[in-house]
Amino acid sequence: MISVTAHISTDIAAAPFMWVIPLALYLLTFVIVFQTKPILPHDWMVAIQPLFIVALVGVMCSTSAPICSGS
Numbered sequence: 001m002i003s004v005t006a007h008i009s010t011d012i013a014a015a016p017f018m019w020v021i022p023l024a025l026y027l028l029t030f031v032i033v034f035q036t037k038p039i040l041p042h043d044w045m046v047a048i049q050p051l052f053i054v055a056l057v058g059v060m061c062s063t064s065a066p067i068c069s070g071s
Helices: 002-012 020-033 042-062
Strands: none
Touching: 002 020
Protein backbone atom coordinates (compact mmCIF):
# COMPACT_ATOMS: atom_id res chain seq x y z
CA MET A 1 0.00 0.00 0.00
CA ILE A 2 2.80 2.41 0.79
CA SER A 3 4.59 1.87 -2.50
CA VAL A 4 1.37 2.25 -4.52
CA THR A 5 0.49 5.43 -2.65
CA ALA A 6 4.00 6.80 -3.09
CA HIS A 7 3.93 6.02 -6.82
CA ILE A 8 0.53 7.64 -7.30
CA SER A 9 1.34 10.75 -5.29
CA THR A 10 4.81 11.35 -6.79
CA ASP A 11 4.69 10.03 -10.36
CA ILE A 12 1.06 10.27 -11.44
CA ALA A 13 -0.49 13.26 -9.71
CA ALA A 14 0.78 15.20 -6.73
CA ALA A 15 -2.72 16.01 -5.51
CA PRO A 16 -3.48 16.53 -1.85
CA PHE A 17 -5.53 13.82 -0.17
CA MET A 18 -4.66 11.27 -2.87
CA TRP A 19 -3.85 8.88 -0.01
CA VAL A 20 -7.44 8.83 1.28
CA ILE A 21 -8.70 6.19 -1.17
CA PRO A 22 -5.94 3.60 -0.47
CA LEU A 23 -6.30 4.23 3.27
CA ALA A 24 -10.06 3.76 3.10
CA LEU A 25 -9.64 0.47 1.22
CA TYR A 26 -7.04 -0.67 3.75
CA LEU A 27 -9.32 0.11 6.69
CA LEU A 28 -12.30 -1.46 4.94
CA THR A 29 -10.41 -4.76 4.70
CA PHE A 30 -9.95 -4.71 8.49
CA VAL A 31 -13.67 -4.06 8.98
CA ILE A 32 -14.55 -6.97 6.69
CA VAL A 33 -12.08 -9.40 8.26
CA PHE A 34 -12.69 -8.64 11.92
CA GLN A 35 -16.46 -8.17 11.93
CA THR A 36 -18.57 -10.32 14.25
CA LYS A 37 -20.59 -12.05 11.54
CA PRO A 38 -18.47 -12.80 8.44
CA ILE A 39 -19.78 -12.12 4.93
CA LEU A 40 -18.98 -15.67 3.81
CA PRO A 41 -18.85 -18.63 6.20
CA HIS A 42 -15.45 -20.08 6.99
CA ASP A 43 -16.45 -23.50 5.63
CA TRP A 44 -17.17 -21.98 2.21
CA MET A 45 -13.83 -20.20 2.14
CA VAL A 46 -11.95 -23.39 3.01
CA ALA A 47 -13.86 -25.26 0.29
CA ILE A 48 -13.15 -22.76 -2.52
CA GLN A 49 -9.56 -21.95 -1.59
CA PRO A 50 -8.05 -24.84 -3.63
CA LEU A 51 -9.93 -23.63 -6.71
CA PHE A 52 -8.44 -20.16 -6.36
CA ILE A 53 -4.95 -21.59 -5.83
CA VAL A 54 -5.24 -23.68 -9.01
CA ALA A 55 -6.49 -20.62 -10.91
CA LEU A 56 -3.60 -18.53 -9.56
CA VAL A 57 -1.02 -21.12 -10.66
CA GLY A 58 -2.70 -21.30 -14.07
CA VAL A 59 -2.48 -17.54 -14.49
CA MET A 60 1.13 -17.50 -13.34
CA CYS A 61 2.05 -20.28 -15.78
CA SER A 62 0.27 -18.58 -18.67
CA THR A 63 2.42 -15.48 -18.25
CA SER A 64 6.18 -15.28 -18.42
CA ALA A 65 6.57 -16.02 -14.71
CA PRO A 66 9.54 -18.23 -13.81
CA ILE A 67 7.40 -20.49 -11.61
CA CYS A 68 6.64 -22.94 -14.44
CA SER A 69 9.79 -22.63 -16.52
CA GLY A 70 11.94 -24.53 -14.03
CA SER A 71 14.66 -21.88 -13.70
